[in-house]
Amino acid sequence: MNIRSLALAPVLALAMAFPALAERIPLNDISRYLNGLTTVTSDFTQINPDGTVSTGTVYIQRPGRVRFEYNNDRTLVLASGGNVAVFDAKSNSGPQQYPLSQTPLAIILDANVNLGRPGVVTNHTEQNNATVVTAQDPQRPQNGNIQMVFTAPTELRQWIVTDDSGQKTTVILGEMRKGGSIPSSRFSIQAELGRR
Template sequence: MSKITRRLLFLAVPLIMAGLTAAPGHARQISLNEISGYLNSFDTAEGEFTQINADGTISTGRIYIRRPGRIRFEYDPPEEAMVIAGGGQLAVFDPRSNTGPDRYPLRETPLKIILQDDIDLARTNMVTAHTSDGNTTSVTAQDPENPDYGSIQLVFTDDPVQLRQWVITDDTGRQTTVVLGDLVTGAQVPNILFNIQAEMRAWPE
């Protein structure tokens, strides 16, 4: 499990880089039902992301989402890596590898929580924390049947509700963060982007 989560450390970034500075006034805490409704309101989305890796290096790229079960991270040069979830698998493409992508069951990663067909954060024992700092609302969730798979903290801004960041915590307590730009929801995101086999055939040897 820790190996899977370590690979997910390639998906990370600090909140301050998203421009989520304090706003005048005091934002309300968004309810779990509202957050679940927002996440269920779109099947597709795309946008830019910025990442800080576990070693402190910074990466940027583009993210594509197609629920249920599909997500794609394309990293900008010089990194040129890629992470794809599709067909129940999570594949990590590393240009330095000559053995093909590392692959893991998606159900064993915290990303599963936000890629479900019907997201219900009110499910028993799924949410372990639900807080507001006056500017954002944070929800920490885990697989209630497999808490050892790790957790994901989702950070939202209000008016309108938007997902701005997530933080993955592994079983050793290490945290990594993905900060999102403005997601374009309802975008035309073709299924081929999440076809791991097709990407393996196209990936440079």
Template sequence: MNPLRRLFLAAPFALAAFAGQAQAQELSLSEISSYLNQLQTAQGDFTQINSDGTISTGTIYIKRPGRIRFEYDAPEKSLVIAGGGSVAIFDARSTDNPQRYPLSETPLSIILQDNVDLTRASMVTGHSSDGTSTTVTAQDPAHPEYGNIQLKFTNPTQLRQWVITDNTGTQTTMVLGDMTIGGGISDRMFNIIAETDNWN
């Protein structure tokens, strides 16, 4: 499977060690849900660790609800956009751009939905703390076959990493750098039709 597609259909969360931090209290599901719902726009660097061990870097843009953009650094020349209920994958190695999938069928849709509520029955399958970070594993309660997303947060609440796992067990890890929270991000950055015209 294309490693870019795995970003949405299968990916594990990995967090860099925070050995120097003081012990932190486990974040509650309500606290994490509130944090995600208040996270309207954000941008920053990312490092993606693919299931085959290869590493990609780039810039991520988030505009909730329902929109996210991954711009991959050269020489990869790839782009992933979620907007309008779809995920579009642009790959320089493909002659069929973009590949499109319903956002609702990807684990990433869990944190991009309008109202994130991790307290819903059967949504969270794992919730733990190692003293420096809180890890939450979530799935769509109605469609667990779509896979899950494992999120890692530091305290004060900040999303640092996620891992998406698909129904085959394939995982992809996204480690987030320091994010700029808030500020304006143009809707056009998530317009799949406009990006298709540019790509061609």
């Protein structure tokens, strides 16, 4: 063994002691991936702001539509036509409604996701072999943000929405089933009002 090999030995040993870090997925690749998602169905686990855990199925039809059905619970969250409606199983009144633009989830559901726009992404890092992107509406930063976690090859695994009051809701996705069709009535707030 020559002197150069001896000098490199500690460096090589140190390099092998740490697993290879995954490269950060570029924002352009993530935007392209999100824009390529049209119809998605997935089981999900939700960690609520109070620490309780809910499970269910999420249906996404981009742009602009999402339906969260909760297991063992008639609670339902629908986004469609630029509005979000929360049907609370414990409430006798109608759903709580507000504009989709007031929730950071609108960033994922936008017709043209462009994470490269100035002010949209506030953090873009690699953590635990995943790419983590924190995004907000630059026109309405007071509405909170969404932190999205992606693995390579580019796949959305979870998101954390921080709302305007600082409350965090985490949604962890199961295996995503992409493509197929979901009847538009599943996203209709009016149709749901009629059913209830």
